[in-house]
Every structure is written in C-alpha cells, then in structure tokens.
Amino acid sequence: xxxxxxxxxxxxxxxxxxAAGEALYFRDRISWHSRVAESEMVAVxxxxxxxxxxxxxxxxxxxDFERDHVPGAISLNEDRWNELLPQFLQQQWSPEKKxxxxxxxxxxxLAGDVARxxxxxxxxxxxxxxxxxGWEEWLRTRK
Amino acid sequence: MKFAWxxxxxxxxxxxxxxxxxxxxxxxxxxxxxxxxxxxxxxxGLQHLRFADPMDFARDIDNYKILPWALGVQLAFYLPWLEIxxxxxxxxxxxxxxxxxxxxxxxxxxIGGSIAAKARGIDxxxxxxxxxxxxxxxxxxxxxxxxxxxxxxxLWRWDGENPRVTERASR
Numbered sequence: 001x002x003x004x005x006x007x008x009x010x011x012x013x014x015x016x017x018x019a020a021g022e023a024l025y026f027r028d029r030i031s032w033h034s035r036v037a038e039s040e041m042v043a044v045x046x047x048x049x050x051x052x053x054x055x056x057x058x059x060x061x062x063x064d065f066e067r068d069h070v071p072g073a074i075s076l077n078e079d080r081w082n083e084l085l086p087q088f089l090q091q092q093w094s095p096e097k098k099x100x101x102x103x104x105x106x107x108x109x110l111a112g113d114v115a116r117x118x119x120x121x122x123x124x125x126x127x128x129x130x131x132x133x134g135w136e137e138w139l140r141t142r143k
Numbered sequence: 144m145k146f147a148w149x150x151x152x153x154x155x156x157x158x159x160x161x162x163x164x165x166x167x168x169x170x171x172x173x174x175x176x177x178x179x180x181x182x183x184x185x186x187x188g189l190q191h192l193r194f195a196d197p198m199d200f201a202r203d204i205d206n207y208k209i210l211p212w213a214l215g216v217q218l219a220f221y222l223p224w225l226e227i228x229x230x231x232x233x234x235x236x237x238x239x240x241x242x243x244x245x246x247x248x249x250x251x252x253x254i255g256g257s258i259a260a261k262a263r264g265i266d267x268x269x270x271x272x273x274x275x276x277x278x279x280x281x282x283x284x285x286x287x288x289x290x291x292x293x294x295x296x297x298l299w300r301w302d303g304e305n306p307r308v309t310e311r312a313s314r
Contacts (some may be wrong), residue, residue, distance in 0.1 A: 007241025015225035022167075023220045026197055032213050035202050070196060109205070 036112040042129035044141045047100045055092055057101040058116040060135065064104065070138055073102075076114060085122060095125055102131035102138065148301050152233050155294040159230030159246060166223040169195040207260045225249070233298075241303065247295045254288050257281070 023030070031037040047054060056073035058065045065075040074092050076084045099118065103110035111130045118124045131138065164170075170188065174180050197310035201219035205212055226249065261281055 004240045007238040008244050011228055011238055011241050011245055012225065014226045015221060018224045019221040022194070022197065022224070025194070026220075029196070029198065030200065030216060032216060034212060035198075035205055042162075109202075112202075116205055 034106075035109060036115070036130045040112075040115065040128070040130055042100060043132050043139050047129070047131060050098055050100070053096075054098040054100050055094070056116065057088070057099055057102045058135075059101050059110040060108075061085045062064075064135075070102065070135075077100075077110065078113060078117070079100060081117070089122070093124070093126075097126060097127040099124070099126045100131050101128065102134045105134045105136045106132065148298065149236075150297055151294060152236065155246070156230040156233030156235075156242075158291055158294075159226045159233065161230075163226035163230065164222040165195075165199045166219075167195060167227070169193050185306070206265065207256050208263070208265060209256055209259065209269060222249075242300075243295055243299050243302070244268065247292065248294045250288060250295065254292070257274070257284065257288070 019040050030101075034041075047056075056070045057076045058069045058073045060069075060075075061077055061079060062075060065073075065077075069075070074084075074088055076088050099115075101111040101115045101118070103114075111134060115128050115130050118126075118128050133140070169192075174184055195221045197216075200223070201212075201216045204210065204215040204218055210218070225245065229242045229246045229249070232238045233246065
C-alpha cells in the first residue's frame with residue numbers, strides 16, 4: 001500500500017513538470033478569470049457608444065430572443081447555427097463593423113462560444129467582442 | 144497468458160497516451176479516402192504540428208459546470224500530462240501499480256462527472272478523447288469509458304495475483 005502511494009505521488013509530481021512548462025509557454029494566453037479573455041470583452045457603455053458601427057448578435061435561444069432583445073440585434077445561436085450564419089453574413093455583416101455578441105448573463109457561455117466560432121469557423125476579420133454581463137447588464141444599465 | 148496481459152497493459156496505456164495527445168497536440172484533420180491522400184495528410188499534419196490551445200480543454204472542463212473556471216484552467220494544463228505519464232508508465236511497466244491506481248481514479252472521476260452533467264441536462268459531446276470523439280453519443284462514450292475501466296481493473300487483479308511481476312515492474 002505504501003509503495004502504491006509512493007508511486008502515485010511520484011507520477012502526480014512528474015506530471016507537474018511538463019504542465020508547468022506548458023503553462024509558462026502559454027502564459028500570455030491564459031485567462032484566469034473567465035472563459036473569455038478580458039481583451040475580448042466590451043462593457044455595455046462602450047458598446048452603446050459604438051452606435052451604428054457595431055452589429056449586435058444575440059446568442060441566446062430563439063425563445064429568449066423573441067421575448068426581448070437589444071434593439072437592432074440579430075439572432076445567431078448555436079442551435080440553428082448553420083441556418084442563421086448565412087443569413088447574418090448576407091443581410092447584416094459588414095467587414096468594417098465591430099460585432100458585439102451577448103447572451104443572458106456574465107456566467108453564460110453562449111456568447112463566448114458564438115464569438116469564437118465567428119472568429120475561427122466563419123473566419124470573420126471583424127473586431128468581435130463579448131458583452132460584459134450580457135443581457136442582464138444591458139437591462140440593468142437601460143433603467 | 145502473461146504475454147496476453149502485457150498486451151492488454153500496452154493497449155490501455157496507449158489509449159491514455161492517445162487521449163492525452165488529443166488535448167496536447169493540435170491535430171490537423173486526416174482524410175481516409177486513399178492511402179496516398181492519407182499519407183499526404185499525415186505528412187502535412189506533422190509539418191504543422193503544434194500545441195493545442197489549452198483554453199479549449201479548459202472550456203471543455205468548464206462545460207461540466209462542476210469546478211470554478213480558474214481550477215479548470217489549472218487542470219487543463221495538468222490532466223493531459225498526467226494521462227500521458229500514466230499511459231507511458233503502463234506501457235513500459237514502470238511505477239506500474241501507481242499508474243493503474245491513477246488511471247482508475249481518472250476514469251472514475253471522468254465517468255462520474257459525465258453522468259452528473261448528463262443528469263443535470265448538460266449536453267456534453269467532448270469525451271476523454273477530446274473533440275476527436277465528438278460524433279459519438281453519450282451511450283457510446285460510456286461504453287468506451289467503462290471498457291477502459293474494465294481493462295484497468297482486470298490488469299490490477301491480474302497483477303494482484305502475480306505479485307512478483309508487480310514487484311519487478313515497480314522498480
């Protein structure tokens with residue numbers, strides 16, 4: 001039993017070395033506070049000030065979008081990604097505009113995931129940001 | 144019989160090494176159309192070999208909604224290397240009992256997390272082989288995971304009945 005523990009601890013320690021090396025290698029790309037890096041987020045006030053130079057993308061499910069959404073926002077969620085993305089690209093998208101993606105709150109992941117897919121899959125060259133605090137923050141600051 | 148168990152050990156170890164590589168290395172997609180296309184894709188893939196973005200695995204861990212984000216990030220760096228070290232230990236029979244115990248613990252935690260996520264209605268497509276196994280259903284993920292657990296337990300039992308082999312392998 002002691003030998004088993006000793007071996008287990010040794011293996012656990014061995015794995016620390018390359019993990020620490022990799023963490024050092026990627027130190028500039030680690031986001032410790034949220035799954036979306038701070039540089040990829042935008043505060044509601046700043047996003048509002050962008051006015052017509054920003055396209056608002058609602059990443060929430062259809063039902064939430066239909067209930068209410070940011071004025072002028074278009075729905076682009078992962079449930080109907082293949083259907084909504086071409087519509088977005090044909091009707092709303094412009095290479096010069098910033099894109100602000102939001103979901104329900106700070107803790108939801110949908111906006112971050114949609115923003116990443118727009119960058120990596122759709123390969124949009126735009127400045128794509130995730131709205132800090134999401135729809136909840138939009139509502140709070142609107143009042 | 145002993146040889147057959149060695150093969151099982153190498154296979155289980157290889158599964159762990161493969162599972163870890165899917166998280167550490169950014170694999171280029173490979174087409175299986177013809178041997179020439181396949182070979183060309185492999186060569187191109189090797190030329191463009193690079194680290195996978197650990198944030199992707201951190202997001203996969205975060206999808207389970209069990210751990211705080213910061214801890215998930217730390218695990219995203221650590222777990223793949225623990226898997227690869229356990230896998231290599233199983234293949235080369237070094238620190239063997241410890242590797243078996245850790246492999247079993249990793250699998251049980253992973254299966255427990257997957258079942259807990261499923262029970263809470265979280266749809267997780269990423270299994271222990273990263274996004275390579277995205278196409279598999281939850282049921283198939285479970286079949287694969289339990290098969291690995293069965294392999295590890297069988298190896299452990301066989302080693303328990305053959306302590307001299309374990310003793311040698313631990314050196």
